[in-house]
Amino acid sequence: MAEHGIGARVPRVEDQRFITGKGRYTDDINQAGQTYAVFVRSPHAHARIRGVDKSSVASMPGVLAVLDGDDVKADGLGNLICGWLVKSKDGSPMKMGPHPLLAQGKVRYVGDRVAVVVAETYAQAKDAAEALVVDYEELPAVVDLAGAHGAAALVHDEVADNLIFDWELGDKAAVDAAFAAAHHVTRMELVNNRLIPNAMEPRAAIGVYDSGTDAFTCYLTSQNPHVHRLVMAAFIGVAPEHKLRVVGPDVGGGFGSKIFIYGEECVVCWASRKIGGRPVKWTAERSESFLSDAHGRDHISTAELALDKDGNFLAMRVNTKANLGAYMSTFSSCVPTYLYATLLAGQYRTPAIYCDVQAYYTNTAPVDAYRGAGRPEASFLIETLVDQAAMELGIDPADIRRRNFIPRDAFPYQTPVALIYDTGDYQATLEEALKLADYAGFPARRAEAQRRGKLRGIGLSCYIEACGIAPSAVVGSLGAGVGLWESAKVRFSHTGKVQVLTGTHSHGQGHETTFAQLIADKLGVPFGDIEVIHGDTEKTPVGMGTYGSRSLAVGGEAIMKACDKIIAKGKKIAAHLLEAAEGDIEFKDGKFTVAGTDKSKALGEVVFAAYVPHNYPPDLEPGMEEGAFFDPPNFTFPAGTYVCEVEVEPATGEVDIVRFTAVDDFGNVINPMIVEGQVHGGLVQGIGQALLEGARYDDSGQLLTGSYMDYCMPRADNVPSFAVVTSAGTACTSNSMGVKGCGEAGAIGAPGAVINAITNAIGRRVEMPATPEKVWRAIHSNVAVAAE
Amino acid sequence: MPSVSMTVNGKQVGGEVESRTLLVEFLRNQLGLTGTHVGCDTSQCGCCVVHVDGRSVKACTMLAVQAAGSQVTTIEGLARNGQLHPVQAAFREHHGLQCGFCTPGMIMSAVDLLQHNANPTEAEVREWLEGNLCRCTGYHNIVKAIMAAAADMSGHAKAAE
């Protein structure tokens, strides 16, 4: 393996700036004449706005503008959109209320944007925002899923019963028939707890209007600058697309929350023009992030599994209620539908599956994709249901999985819920994980723990996910408003240095390193001569951005395709220089060679000839710069087995993760160091969901978990070190690199493993987050039951 | 407005501040040292950790005027003569960072730990980091990097004896 080639653990090129304090995040950007925006947010979950008294603050020191929903309306700005149209069972399109940039008439959740104050200094803007008098008439609020259906209150008047859609997937008749004939049915109700993403960098945006060119620049914490530009131009009407530049500089984590188009970035651009073109900067305080970043998950489900007497799965039936909050965020509708129910086959050959999903509005923050998005909900449901079935039938959890895996020779495999898995070997990842976790030695460890007064448990989770969502024609037929291809450009300079421009965006994933490895490997260019550029609509080709573990599988393949074009053009030039036929030229290790001879030209010489075409093929364009777009033929399907081992302290209910093993099939791996890092991070988010995190609103719709004092983030001493293996890959067939994507796996697979381990330890399942209180109560109720 | 002066990264600096100006605001906005980050408003994330008179401090929890006359070191001042501090080098070597947002605070905090405890156990490192949140790395490689830096630094210390 070359030092910087595919499979090498290359240290990241981006790290130098981050470890020396030279990263450049949105809030680090300061410009001459900069002003500051502070948003006034609703203190009520649901209220009518009787009036906003702008005069109360207009003359406060430093105040430059106070704008509210009436101003948005007067200036003809459009509403925020949901970009994926889901249809109900009866064929009707989902029902939506408008989502204005600043509230108009009503506020619908605590944190809803009511007005913005722009002032000379941040402190002045904040003082004025606090002083702004808004007259509210409070309305009854719908604060959770349980209350949404049949509620007296409507979040949007035009959406009856708060029901956005009632959607289904699968063959209901076949599933019902299989259940009727089943030997055994396992049934469970389960909650997928609501989470708050909490990228460490809060959202921020700077809008700059240049009256000289009538154009805007928006610096933004964005995972997808081109998608932001598209929506801000085409739907909001901030500016025509060619007059709006969106720059996502260094971005401090996203996890989904920075995909979406929020009101704040639109408002700062608009406000900059209103105040004559001075830059307007807004940076969220963490409290604002808690209130107003799109939250994740929040499902209540009933799940049933039908089995024969040998533990073979016959059918699965799921009903899910999904809370989508007060407004439909950018991709909210596809999360509990096409990113969820399509994954309900898991790693198993369950022949019939049916799922229906009711999505509701509530007076809470909008809910959208958060790391994994739909797939963690599916995986958690399947894996806890399978464990429950194993327990009821007295089968070992590993055995029941082995019995039902899609066998390795059955690929490509059509599931009953629309997807076609291309490759996988689920038994192999399971066996490797069991070996690494010393599953066989567990009974001895449990006995030893028991002597210390601890309850020890082990839990499995065999997850699957679908990444690199595509192809565009298919997602379009399912309701997506965009295509999900990716773009790249590979540009050489005279001296053979390479710029790689990608439509994806890196906010922790290390693209600047991984993509350079791809090029170094493919073109034989020294790693240090390659620069990866992303995140600026003025520099990069139009791209769809980074989410859904798509950057390498889709964006990387676009780079490969651009490289193929470089090689094809290079062959023409080399043939001319070497006076040989084009068909005889071979390219390898950075050299064009006439087949079977030692006559060759280095890529650098060929590139130089392309820019100094003194001796050059007559019909060929000069220059060496090629672009490509790639629309994948299918999703990719990473899968794996996680094994979690816990010790529970019965006196306190505290859960200690004592061992965690992850074996993932990500296909081929470009940089194992980066991939393992992605797994570690995902695992801790998954463990956070299982043990610690949960967004809670009170009965009046106030967010109770609105700071790091109340929302329990995983800290270093809450989690162990991990045993992670990523070399168990079956090559993906949807791209030439054979890669599948790795960004979300940990968050998808971990919750099931943790909860199954706790169930195994205490004999009873508790809902997430499995806090010491819940675990203690569960243990205590066991004792009570036993005593009866 | 009160004026303050202090030594930041070895340089004498000063300026007018409001009495409510936080040290982190002074560093970021007045001195342009944007390597020190703000990740919360309740003094819990640790993105803002700097050293004041040699000890790690959350710069969002201290007023600029309280630091008057002090020696302040930020992430920008940690490398000396173009030479990375061993903790910085270990973070890169062991992939102890992803998005980089928590990283300056993590590194400054870890440097302080190793001043007190040259050979911490994994449990001690994890406990020390309780005041520093990272959402990307799952802490695994941060802990590994700090342990490696400790080994590296004590190796150097031994070699110098």
Ligand code: FES
């Ligand atoms: S900014 Fe979060 S602790 Fe200082």
Ligand code: FES
């Ligand atoms: S590296 Fe992103 S928060 Fe730590």
